Amino acid sequence: MPVLSxxxxxxxxxxxxxxxxxxxxxxxxxHRSPFxxxxxxxxxxxxxRAGDDLKYLDWKILARTxxxxxxxxxxxxxxxxxxxxxxxxxxxxxxxxxxxxxxAAVVAASLAWLIAAQGDAVGLMTMVDGSLAYVPARGxxxxxxxxxxxxxxxxxxxxxxxxxxxxxxxxxLKRRGLVIVLSDFYDAADETLREMRRxxxxxxxxxxxxxxxxxxxxxPFRGDLEFRDLExxxxxxxxxxxxxxxxxxxxxxxxxxxxxxANRDGIDYALMPTxxxxxxxxxxxxIRRAVPV
Numbered sequence: 001m002p003v004l005s006x007x008x009x010x011x012x013x014x015x016x017x018x019x020x021x022x023x024x025x026x027x028x029x030x031h032r033s034p035f036x037x038x039x040x041x042x043x044x045x046x047x048x049r050a051g052d053d054l055k056y057l058d059w060k061i062l063a064r065t066x067x068x069x070x071x072x073x074x075x076x077x078x079x080x081x082x083x084x085x086x087x088x089x090x091x092x093x094x095x096x097x098x099x100x101x102x103x104a105a106v107v108a109a110s111l112a113w114l115i116a117a118q119g120d121a122v123g124l125m126t127m128v129d130g131s132l133a134y135v136p137a138r139g140x141x142x143x144x145x146x147x148x149x150x151x152x153x154x155x156x157x158x159x160x161x162x163x164x165x166x167x168x169x170x171x172x173l174k175r176r177g178l179v180i181v182l183s184d185f186y187d188a189a190d191e192t193l194r195e196m197r198r199x200x201x202x203x204x205x206x207x208x209x210x211x212x213x214x215x216x217x218x219x220p221f222r223g224d225l226e227f228r229d230l231e232x233x234x235x236x237x238x239x240x241x242x243x244x245x246x247x248x249x250x251x252x253x254x255x256x257x258x259x260x261x262a263n264r265d266g267i268d269y270a271l272m273p274t275x276x277x278x279x280x281x282x283x284x285x286x287i288r289r290a291v292p293v
Contacts, residue, residue, distance in 0.1 A: 015152040016145065018278075019109035023117075025279040026110075026286070079177055080121040080137040082169045083108045085151070086183030087126045087133075089230040092156040094215055101156040103274040104182040104211045109148050110282060111180065116144040124151060125169040127160040132168060137177070159231050162192040170199035178205045182272075185210050185258055197265045207268040209285070210258055214275040217255075219247050 012018045047069060061069045085108050091101035108124075115122040116139060123137030124147050133154070135147050162183065169179055179199050185192060185208070200206045214220075221240035228235045255271060262269035270288065272281045 015105060015109050016148045018106045019113050019148065022106065022110040022279045022282065023113045026114075026282060078120050078139070080123070080173050080175065081111075081115050081178040081180065082123045082125055082137055082173055083112060084125045084165055084169050084179060084181040084183075085154075086160055086162070086181075086185075087128060087154050087156045088160040088187070089157050090184060090186055091211070092230060094213055098274055099156070100184060100211045100213055100274055101154075103272070103278065104209075105151055105154070106278050107209065107211075107272065107282065108180075108182055109151055110278060112144060112147055112151075116141065122147065123172070125165055125172070126154060127165050128154065129158060132165065134168075134172070137173065160187065162188055163195050166192065166195040166199060170195075170202050170204055173204060176203040176205075178207065180207045180209060182209045182211060184212055184216075189258070193261050193265060193267075196262075196267050200266055205268070206266075207270070208258070208262050209270050209272050210255070211272045211274065212255070214273060217251065217273060219244050219251070 058069045058071050085104055087101060092099050112122045119139060121137040121139045124135040126133045135150055166181060196206045223240055225240050226235055226237050259269050270285045
């Protein structure tokens with residue numbers, strides 16, 4: 001199975017096909033899904049017996065009835081994953097070749113395919129025109145195709161509110177699960193990290209996949225150029241040659257800050273440049289998560 005290059009990615013308009021090509025490439029390389037079920041659901045109460053672990057005592061029943069009951073749980077092998085994708089205008093860059101949003105959408109679709117293939121539930125959360133767009137976490141092939149169709153219809157534009165989107169994503173996962181956020185993380189960086197920490201404190205596994213373009217990272221511009229902010233419309237004339245060194249230094253600092261703060265807060269982090277084939281980016285992430293290959 002040939003690797004889906006960023007150039008080829010730009011020419012494939014069927015998101016499901018692109019995701020299937022990425023996943024088949026990963027499977028051909030012997031990579032398994034990095035998602036493992038770890039949830040436990042309450043099943044029933046039973047009278048306390050000597051030797052039961054005291055942490056399972058139901059203190060509310062004790063206070064109400066003066067009787068000791070232990071809570072029993074049923075271990076499950078399934079889990080729920082919420083894919084949170086940034087569909088703001090800044091993700092539409094660059095306009096030529098594969099944009100950051102298209103790259104993130106293919107990565108998200110590939111992850112959804114992997115998750116659904118092992119029988120787990122996957123959902124989607126983003127923001128469109130200032131309103132949350134949500135697909136509940138469910139399993140099954142029909143649901144997967146519905147999610148991919150919704151993802152394929154999204155068009156990046158406007159701004160997004162990462163704090164609101166991430167907080168709601170964590171709330172809607174009713175039990176311990178996985179929250180994967182795909183974004184360039186330009187907006188409200190401190191508040192975004194705070195909400196990801198809160199999601200982790202709720203018991204969720206939180207992953208931060210930072211998508212950046214080669215143009216943003218390498219700054220291959222020369223001469224006097226007018227740059228336009230895709231979200232605010234603000235325009236600024238810049239001598240690209242004079243700004244290059246300072247820009248590259250500050251951008252590298254920004255990426256390093258995102259990585260170190262995520263690691264500090266116990267949040268999984270991976271940088272995903274659009275110049276790297278999605279299959280290779282996902283493979284590197286799988287290896288970092290210590291998935292057997």
